[in-house]
Amino acid sequence: MNSQKVLYNKIGDDENYTPSYAVVPIIKHLPKGKVIWCPFDLSESEYVIELKKAGFKVINSHIEMGEDFFFYEPKEHWDIIVSNPPFKNKRLFFERALSFKKPFALLMTNAWLNDKYSKWVFKEANRQMQLLMFDKRVHFIKPNGEVIKKTTFSSSYFCSGILKNDIIIEELIMLK
Numbered sequence: 001m002n003s004q005k006v007l008y009n010k011i012g013d014d015e016n017y018t019p020s021y022a023v024v025p026i027i028k029h030l031p032k033g034k035v036i037w038c039p040f041d042l043s044e045s046e047y048v049i050e051l052k053k054a055g056f057k058v059i060n061s062h063i064e065m066g067e068d069f070f071f072y073e074p075k076e077h078w079d080i081i082v083s084n085p086p087f088k089n090k091r092l093f094f095e096r097a098l099s100f101k102k103p104f105a106l107l108m109t110n111a112w113l114n115d116k117y118s119k120w121v122f123k124e125a126n127r128q129m130q131l132l133m134f135d136k137r138v139h140f141i142k143p144n145g146e147v148i149k150k151t152t153f154s155s156s157y158f159c160s161g162i163l164k165n166d167i168i169i170e171e172l173i174m175l176k
Contacts, residue, residue, distance in 0.1 A: 016140040018084045020046040025170040027054045034079040039069045091117050098125035103161030110154045132157035136172045
């Protein structure tokens with residue numbers, strides 16, 4: 001795949017955090033006993049917290065720790081990627097995730113389904129795209145702790161090698 005030939009979506013600040021209620025639905029679809037790599041997450045991330053709470057061994061990494069997903073892979077064995085990558089440069093993140101030839105679940109805006117490259121990337125990698133969709137929109141959290149209540153897009157986990165069906169719809173149980 002020649003990523004240099006593609007123009008990427010350029011949007012504003014992309015550092016927002018996933019609330020725990022958006023992490024919990026993917027957990028029941030993950031096989032027990034697997035090591036989960038959360039490549040966009042500091043130790044206080046809800047991914048790290050909720051996955052550990054569910055009994056998974058978790059390896060987390062983050063660009064702030066000098067561990068850039070495009071150039072870094074944990075030395076420890078890992079089985080599955082689960083996280084919420086930045087929404088800009090979506091295609092690059094999926095190309096990299098697919099290059100490992102391991103299962104993954106990445107939370108992403110559903111608007112990416114309108115982009116021809118969302119399907120093309122999976123097709124070129126010869127991997128089936130799976131979606132864990134939600135009945136509501138996720139309200140992400142800004143770095144200052146403010147909840148973004150007027151989210152203008154819906155999100156899903158774009159998966160490969162995770163779900164029993166290619167499309168599953170889950171109820172989001174938002175905490176008050």
